[in-house]
Amino acid sequence: MRDAFHEDLDAIDQSLVEMSELAANAMLRATKAILEADLALAEEVISEDERIDSLHHDLDNRILTLMARQQPVAGDLRTLVASIRMSSDIERMGDLAHHIAKLARMRFPACAIPPELVFIIQEMGSVAQEIVKKTTGIINSRDTKAAIELEKDDDAMDKLHRKLFEILLDDKWPHGIETAIDMTLIGRYYERYADHAVSVARRVYFLVTGSYASDQL
Amino acid sequence: MRDAFHEDLDAIDQSLVEMSELAANAMLRATKAILEADLALAEEVISEDERIDSLHHDLDNRILTLMARQQPVAGDLRTLVASIRMSSDIERMGDLAHHIAKLARMRFPACAIPPELVFIIQEMGSVAQEIVKKTTGIINSRDTKAAIELEKDDDAMDKLHRKLFEILLDDKWPHGIETAIDMTLIGRYYERYADHAVSVARRVYFLVTGSYASDQL
Structure with missing residues (x-):
């Protein structure tokens, strides 16, 4: 049996898990909203922040x-x-999903993402989901193995972020400055979202093991 | 006479003041480095982070x-x-100055800032200095009047940030995508720097008065 204090600590972990699930869901829907120019979904993400x-x-x-x-x-x-x-960290992840939803709303009825970049934003969205799901699992179960994997997932996000810039900087980029600005900000939001999720997982890893997850690669 | 515990609290405030002064100085020099393509200065900011x-x-x-x-x-x-x-918050402000210095280094020997935008980056740099100096003063002296002024300074930063986008989006923008991406990121770094400084000041204001500085406007 856990004493009352340790039950309170468990309840705090459960609230962190709940926040992390909401931040995961917000980014899942923000990604769908911006890829499909779905205004209703964007509004949902904005108001639920x-x-x-x-x-x-x-x-x-x-x-x-x-x-x-x-x-x-x-x-x-x-x-x-x-x-x-x-x-x-998790509150900030919610803000970043909210920023993406706001961009989807601002460009509606146009789609903020040009066809050539749909693939990369889908990828950034799925890497973000993999990362935040592992983070949620790590808060919940203290699974330190997942914390080490997360460092690699974060590298995958950084690679996608660089790839995005390569496409924007291609001489044949046909979409002009406004779309380049949008894509620069969107790329930054996904990257920061992943950074905050990794930061949460690193804190848990450190609490459990007393060492840093990045040292275990 | 203050007891030992309250002397420890004072010492913590003094460390926050010291960090805030370093973050102010880092941004002052990062701004100069990026405006003047000063590689040595950029390297200093990067290593001192x-x-x-x-x-x-x-x-x-x-x-x-x-x-x-x-x-x-x-x-x-x-x-x-x-x-x-x-x-x-202050540690993050240091990171943002560091990001600007890294961009100055990446574009060296070219200057990352095109001539038309020198004025606006100078302005963002000086608003950042006004804000961080007030923040340092607020940590040091609990000057709550300055915390209220800060909300207005933050509006000035947001206005400059919007103005920057207007210039980038002007049909006559002659500098291409790479510079637009750089300027989008730089603008975001100044804006976030100001946000974190205002966040520090708001926390002090709340500790002193029990109410929110933004409610006093």
């Missing part, structure tokens, strides 16, 4: 209350401080 | 130790948690 923000806010308050009431030391204190940081 | 990272790391450890030893409650606990967040 408040839910992640409010979970983030509530969770921070619960963590502060727990710190004040329980006066945790050593490992438990580190876990709580890491949870505050993870909650910020 | 480690100093901010290591101050951030040390400060976080000191805060955790203080939490574990002193078991602070209520206001003091909130102050320490807010300090952890401010330290992250």
